[in-house]
Amino acid sequence: MPGRNPRPDEAIFAAAKAGIPADPAQLGESAAFRAGFTAFDAGYFWEAHELWEPVWMQAPPASRARRLLQGLIQLANAGLKLRMSRPDAARKALARADYAIGECFRSDSAAVLGLTHQDVASLRAAIYAL
Template identity: 60%
Template sequence: MEIAERAPEVTDPAQWSDNEAWRYGFALYGHGFFWEAHEVWEPVWMGLRPNSAERMLVQGLIQLANCCLKLRMGRPRAAGRLANHAADCLWNARHGREKYAMGVDVAQAADDALRFAQAIEAGERVATDADVLVAQRPALVCENAL
């Protein structure tokens, strides 16, 4: 069974620490496996209540992973567009929230995504080397993710 298939059909945001797919997506993202992180997080996103803050959070993280993949592919315009979309999703997710949602510091992730988008759009050198890119991507703070 693939890790993405371990995501529950209905994602309970309160049970995020028991969600293997959710947690594993952070490990993939942290090691630069952006496409794979997206694929693992998608069923988590699909299992969340439509229009919920948690669904916006996961959508934003998926867009950040896609952004990093586009940078690696040498497509900075697409990456900038995705980073802005991610920042919008994360800003929307943080409204009415405590500091953390599903283990993520949503405000920090939103701020990081916005700065990342601005750097890309300003034409700042954003490396495409995998190790450097992982160091430069927005930080995702997940309490006890692994």
């Protein structure tokens, strides 16, 4: 938890981050992308953000994948802010997540990086369960 615990050793994330493919079509298969969900599901929101950010950086600008990843990162940010007892900051992060995810699926309902809008909605619902 930022400000409460020491920052984890970057080596923990190194293997997953090193395997991010250059081909945007394969980003959803990367170890970092998948590990982000494992961290998120376990309530390790900061770690999920750390894993998803380099995948986001590899996604083409203005692509649906980049918008989806922005939304996922903001969902993780919202979960972290709730854990830190910062509900106003969590609401702002959720608004940013909703915007990015909405933009991702606004004109095309096809899955992005293997995720549908419903899959992402389930992740968002998990934040409210905190």
